[in-house]
Amino acid sequence: MISHYGDPEPTHNVINALVAQAHPSELQITVADDASPVPFAYNGGSTLVQVVTRRSNGGFGSEGSLVMSLPPRKNGSS
Numbered sequence: 001m002i003s004h005y006g007d008p009e010p011t012h013n014v015i016n017a018l019v020a021q022a023h024p025s026e027l028q029i030t031v032a033d034d035a036s037p038v039p040f041a042y043n044g045g046s047t048l049v050q051v052v053t054r055r056s057n058g059g060f061g062s063e064g065s066l067v068m069s070l071p072p073r074k075n076g077s078s
Contacts, residue, residue, distance in 0.1 A: 001031075002029065003034065004031050004040050006036055006037070008038075008040055010038060012042070015031070015042065015046075016044065027048050029048050030051070031049065031051045033053040035053065035055060036053075047049050
């Protein structure tokens with residue numbers, strides 16, 4: 001899980017680094033956007049990345065509970 005708020009560049013850099021790993025098929029990357037002023041968008045084409053967005057800012061740590069409430073995904077599904 002990658003917590004995100006605000007500037008998308010650092011989050012994109014982390015995603016790109018993870019996807020470039022030797023075994024990306026073993027990854028499930030979830031970006032949890034805590035109601036950024038401009039919602040985070042990922043257009044990198046990887047099916048490993050899922051973005052979830054809170055409707056209101058829950059404060060530090062709230063993204064974890066949001067992500068943990070999601071149903072499990074199969075590797076490579078979006």
